[in-house]
Amino acid sequence: MKYLVFHSRTGAAAIVAALQFLGAGDDTVAVEQKLRSMPDRGKFFIRVEETDLTVLALASGKERFVLQHALRALTKQFKPEADIEMRDLTRAEWRRCWVWLKLLRAGLLPKPLCQWFSVRLLDRVKRTTRGASF
Amino acid sequence: MVFSAFAGSGKEDNEGGEFLKYIYFCWGSAHSSVTAAAVHLGHLPDDRVPTLTEVMAAPRFDQTPNNQIGTLFFMGNDDAGDEVYILGLGAQYNSFKYIVSEYLQMLGLAPVDYRLVNCLPCVNLPTRLGGFSSRSLGAVWFGRRLAAWGVMRSYSNYVKVVRWAQSSRQQLRAFLDWVPPL
Numbered sequence: 001m002k003y004l005v006f007h008s009r010t011g012a013a014a015i016v017a018a019l020q021f022l023g024a025g026d027d028t029v030a031v032e033q034k035l036r037s038m039p040d041r042g043k044f045f046i047r048v049e050e051t052d053l054t055v056l057a058l059a060s061g062k063e064r065f066v067l068q069h070a071l072r073a074l075t076k077q078f079k080p081e082a083d084i085e086m087r088d089l090t091r092a093e094w095r096r097c098w099v100w101l102k103l104l105r106a107g108l109l110p111k112p113l114c115q116w117f118s119v120r121l122l123d124r125v126k127r128t129t130r131g132a133s134f
Numbered sequence: 135m136v137f138s139a140f141a142g143s144g145k146e147d148n149e150g151g152e153f154l155k156y157i158y159f160c161w162g163s164a165h166s167s168v169t170a171a172a173v174h175l176g177h178l179p180d181d182r183v184p185t186l187t188e189v190m191a192a193p194r195f196d197q198t199p200n201n202q203i204g205t206l207f208f209m210g211n212d213d214a215g216d217e218v219y220i221l222g223l224g225a226q227y228n229s230f231k232y233i234v235s236e237y238l239q240m241l242g243l244a245p246v247d248y249r250l251v252n253c254l255p256c257v258n259l260p261t262r263l264g265g266f267s268s269r270s271l272g273a274v275w276f277g278r279r280l281a282a283w284g285v286m287r288s289y290s291n292y293v294k295v296v297r298w299a300q301s302s303r304q305q306l307r308a309f310l311d312w313v314p315p316l
Contacts, residue, residue, distance in 0.1 A: 003240075042232035047240075054240065058233055066224035069204030071237055073221075077206050079241045 003054050003084040005071060011038065011045050011059030012101050013092035016125045018046045018057035028118040035104055035118070064090060092121070092128040154216040155248040156299055159231065163207060163222030164198040165265050165281050166253035166292070171209040171218050173296045180296070183289045189282040196268050196278045198222060227254065235308055245308040251299045252311045256291040260284030 004021070006014040015034050024030045038045055046057035060067045068086050075084045100117050103109045109117065156174060158167040172178040172192035179188075189195065194207060203222040210218055223230045235250055261284030268277025285292070295312050302310060 042229035044233070044236055049240075059229070061226045061229065063224040063226045063230075066204040066222070066226070067230055067233065069202075070206070070221065070223065070230065070234060073204065073206035074234065074237055074241065077208070077219075078238065078243060082241070 001052055001054070001079070001082040003056065003075065003082060004087065005084065006046075006055070006057045006087045006089055007060040007064060007067065008089035008093050009059065009061060009064075010093060010098045010101050011041070011057060012097060012121060013089035013125050013128070014057040014059070014087075015045050016121050017087060017089050017092070017129060018048075018055055020122075020125065020129070021055060022046075022048060026122060028115060028122065031118045031122060032104075032114055035101065036107075038101075038105060060090075064088060087129075089125060089128060092124040094124070097121075153211075153214070154303065155219065155243070156212075156216060156251060157206070157219045157221050157234075157248060158251045158253050158299075159221040159223050159227065159234075160253040160257070161222060161224065161227065162198055162200065162203050162265065162269060163205070163220045164194075164196050164269055165261055165285065166257045167220040167222070168192060168194045168197075168209075169285050169289075169292050170251065170253045170256070170296055170299075171220050173292050174218050174300070175210050175212055180293045183286055186279065186282050186286065189285050190278060194220070196265070196274070196281060198269075200269055227252075231309070238308075246306055248308055249299055249302060250309050251295060252309075253292070253295060255312050256288055256295055258284050258288045260287060 006018045008014040012035055015038065016031055019030060019034060041059050041061070044056050044058050046055065048055040072084055075082050100109070104114060104117060158170045160167040169178065169189070169192060173180055177192055178184050193209065203224050207220045208217065209220055212218055231250060231252065238248055239245065261281045264277045264281030264284055267273040268281060271277070298312060299310050
């Protein structure tokens with residue numbers, strides 16, 4: 001069993017990377033919809049379980065190393081046969097990304113800006129994950 | 135007795151899920167969760183306030199460095215055979231605790247099989263200042279004693295939390311987030 005965990009500060013880039021991994025490609029509409037319906041922090045934003053692979057996306061905030069450490073420790077302790085791989089997408093988010101995300105989730109962002117936000121996020125995630133094994 | 139990370143969890147005895155896993159979590163897994171685990175395992179008395187020396191002699195008290203926050207430490211098995219762990223979740227423990235709970239369920243543990251016990255409500259100002267002095271500023275001699283003194287001052291709260299956790303065997307919820315009485 002393999003766990004593939006995408007994480008970023010707000011979770012937005014993690015969602016985009018997970019969607020890309022799951023085959024959504026450059027679908028900005030899917031990205032926009034997923035970002036709008038994001039649950040609150042402390043939940044998995046995406047959780048797809050297949051026979052031998054589970055894909056997760058979550059927000060790690062400012063303490064990504066603590067979360068990485070904790071998830072690895074829990075896996076090692078309670079399911080040592082499982083393999084966990086963490087993908088850090090923090091670099092794909094820009095400084096005020098959380099403001100855009102907040103406005104988008106509140107429905108205060110006009111349509112063209114929503115589109116711009118999704119496209120920019122997709123581009124940055126693609127640039128960050130370029131050369132990665134997936 | 136074993137209290138190192140990932141060591142001797144007694145997994146062979148726990149195949150059927152009949153033993154609970156108590157995970158006491160706090161900020162840095164150095165003081166409050168360590169004290170609660172020590173009370174749970176009987177290293178510290180639950181009928182009187184321990185002395186400063188007794189508190190400081192508790193296994194792993196004021197030992198976890200900041201770079202080990204997030205490590206799960208196995209502290210031992212209690213009289214009923216249940217496993218006791220401590221975990222530090224850093225400053226974002228409020229959101230991370232839900233992620234940890236969901237993740238444990240993904241790993242195959244049912245909510246009835248584990249308890250995530252928040253020890254931070256027991257922490258008072260001296261423990262906080264002592265912990266910061268010892269772990270972050272490096273003033274170990276002063277910080278350790280101040281933190282231990284703080285633990286002594288709110289020791290009844292730790293005992294209450296542990297008793298509450300121990301009496302939760304029948305409940306289906308995995309979370310125990312105690313709010314101290316005003």
